[in-house]
Amino acid sequence: MLEAKYLTKVYGGEIGAPRHRAVNGFHLTIQPKEWVGVMGPSGSGKTTLLRMLGTLDLPTAGEIWFKGRELTQLSSKERADFRRRHLGFIFQDDRLLDALTLRENTWLPLILAGEDPTKMQKRSDTLAALFGLDKGWHRFPRQASGGEKQRAAAIRALIHRPDLVLADEPTGNLDSKTSRCLLSGLEMIRQESETAILMVTHDPVAASWCDRVLFIRDGSLMTEVRRGDDRKLFLRQILTVISAMGGDSLDLERMGNS
Amino acid sequence: MTWREWAIRNLRYHWQDLMAYFLSCTWAVTLVHLFMQVIDHPELASDVHRGFFFVALFLLVFFMAGFIWLSHQYFYRKREEEWELLSWLGMESAHWKRLLLWESGLLAGISILGGLGGGFLLAPLFYLAVSTVLFLPDPLGMHFSWRGILWTVAFFALLYFIVTWRIWNQLGNEQLRSTKLPRLQLSEKWGIVFSLLSLGGVWWGTDTATWTAWIPRFPFIVFLGLFGGFGLLRYGGAWLMSWARNQPLILKIPSLWLLITWLRPRWSQDARLLILISGMMQLQ
Numbered sequence: 001m002l003e004a005k006y007l008t009k010v011y012g013g014e015i016g017a018p019r020h021r022a023v024n025g026f027h028l029t030i031q032p033k034e035w036v037g038v039m040g041p042s043g044s045g046k047t048t049l050l051r052m053l054g055t056l057d058l059p060t061a062g063e064i065w066f067k068g069r070e071l072t073q074l075s076s077k078e079r080a081d082f083r084r085r086h087l088g089f090i091f092q093d094d095r096l097l098d099a100l101t102l103r104e105n106t107w108l109p110l111i112l113a114g115e116d117p118t119k120m121q122k123r124s125d126t127l128a129a130l131f132g133l134d135k136g137w138h139r140f141p142r143q144a145s146g147g148e149k150q151r152a153a154a155i156r157a158l159i160h161r162p163d164l165v166l167a168d169e170p171t172g173n174l175d176s177k178t179s180r181c182l183l184s185g186l187e188m189i190r191q192e193s194e195t196a197i198l199m200v201t202h203d204p205v206a207a208s209w210c211d212r213v214l215f216i217r218d219g220s221l222m223t224e225v226r227r228g229d230d231r232k233l234f235l236r237q238i239l240t241v242i243s244a245m246g247g248d249s250l251d252l253e254r255m256g257n258s
Numbered sequence: 259m260t261w262r263e264w265a266i267r268n269l270r271y272h273w274q275d276l277m278a279y280f281l282s283c284t285w286a287v288t289l290v291h292l293f294m295q296v297i298d299h300p301e302l303a304s305d306v307h308r309g310f311f312f313v314a315l316f317l318l319v320f321f322m323a324g325f326i327w328l329s330h331q332y333f334y335r336k337r338e339e340e341w342e343l344l345s346w347l348g349m350e351s352a353h354w355k356r357l358l359l360w361e362s363g364l365l366a367g368i369s370i371l372g373g374l375g376g377g378f379l380l381a382p383l384f385y386l387a388v389s390t391v392l393f394l395p396d397p398l399g400m401h402f403s404w405r406g407i408l409w410t411v412a413f414f415a416l417l418y419f420i421v422t423w424r425i426w427n428q429l430g431n432e433q434l435r436s437t438k439l440p441r442l443q444l445s446e447k448w449g450i451v452f453s454l455l456s457l458g459g460v461w462w463g464t465d466t467a468t469w470t471a472w473i474p475r476f477p478f479i480v481f482l483g484l485f486g487g488f489g490l491l492r493y494g495g496a497w498l499m500s501w502a503r504n505q506p507l508i509l510k511i512p513s514l515w516l517l518i519t520w521l522r523p524r525w526s527q528d529a530r531l532l533i534l535i536s537g538m539m540q541l542q
Contacts, residue, residue, distance in 0.1 A: 080349065083348040084347065087348075089346055098271060107259055
């Protein structure tokens with residue numbers, strides 16, 4: 001479904017400014033229904049990679065193919081259209097509009113798509129039940145807890161049935177119970193649809209929900225771990241790679257909570 | 259949820275930010291409406307009186323257009339994070355246009371209606387004040403001109419439309435966040451010199467003009483007065499601040515009032531100065 005080839009992003013390089021190669025010749029393929037995790041130390045290029053795949057940033061070099069279309073060649077309008085139709089975004093800080101209730105926030109992709117309001121309500125209420133967000137559904141973001149806001153953000157990312165959800169540390173600000181609720185909701189949606197998920201995370205427990213985890217360092221792929229039938233074994237493998245990387249991608253305090 | 263409902267929710271949420279701006283716009287509509295009514299009043303026979311009101315109306319419209327333009331841009335800049343998120347979600351030019359037209363349309367509609375209503379309410383008082391100031395033998399009677407109403411509505415509707423179109427254009431091109439308001443870059447010294455020369459030009463232009471020569475000179479006088487007054491406050495203020503930095507406390511006192519404005523973003527300072535000068539010029 002999505003294939004990135006030789007993806008490179010260089011920041012700086014203007015007169016007097018130092019050059020920084022955030023992503024360096026990265027290759028990546030994502031199949032429908034696949035859940036791919038990306039882990040690595042801070043500054044390793046995870047978020048830059050996510051932004052390029054989400055067409056929010058253009059790569060300095062390389063290609064991104066999505067269902068036969070080369071995304072880096074699209075115009076600004078075409079990229080906006082592509083994001084609206086095919087992508088869903090979940091950010092670490094929920095990024096909801098304060099003027100709208102949680103429920104109304106989840107409708108945004110459907111409003112942009114010109115959907116019928118009745119369909120919007122039906123679909124969002126179904127997802128809210130799935131994510132356990134029945135209570136507080138009509139609150140404004142300033143009145144809601146972090147977990148409620150993040151679940152609303154996840155529903156917003158899924159409501160238009162995107163092909164790919166890009167999640168940048170979606171559990172970063174959540175406690176373990178809320179994290180589990182969010183991740184299980186994502187898993188259920190993935191099972192019932194063709195939606196693939198690419199999730200950047202620092203949390204090994206969250207990463208253990210993925211089909212495979214890519215470890216990147218200094219903008220390049222270091223190694224990849226695939227999940228078999230045993231999730232606990234997968235988690236141990238993730239932890240082993242993290243410790244081999246020096247453990248600096250781990251937030252030990254957060255892991256303790258998980 | 260429809261685009262209209264979304265726009266209403268946005269206006270409701272940003273109501274506290276918008277209130278001062280909305281009241282200013284409504285007041286502007288009221289004033290323009292009152293001036294239009296007086297200019298078109300059948301009992302105002304003197305061309306000199308009519309000319310006076312035309313000049314006053316020109317000044318009012320000029321500064322109100324500037325105020326609405328800058329304020330509108332400021333409010334949309336303040337919502338930077340919101341625009342960024344919507345852009346990520348795939349909002350494109352046609353969507354921006356819809357949302358902005360609804361928001362601005364609602365704001366403009368309420369301002370214009372409120373302003374016209376205010377004009378109708380204040381008209382008797384205004385006619386009385388005009389009659390007193392102009393020493394008219396008989397006070398102006400109540401009269402409402404459809405032409406005055408239409409011109410007022412048309413002017414403000416056009417102004418709101420142009421401002422909205424400009425913001426839409428910037429949001430569509432992802433420029434609103436990256437561009438700054440146009441600013442004339444001059445050193446403090448040259449800024450003060452040009453400002454003083456401009457104010458000198460205003461003084462000379464008004465002092466030597468006969469009544470007939472005054473009207474064609476008027477736009478230049480307004481421009482020079484605006485640049486000179488604004489520039490003198492801005493460049494003079496900047497010079498005073500830098501000069502006072504190395505002076506004893508007693509010499510710093512004259513520059514302390516400027517310090518208050520510097521604690522706020524620069525744009526607000528410029529806007530305040532612009533309003534201050536427009537007020538001063540209208541008093542003149």
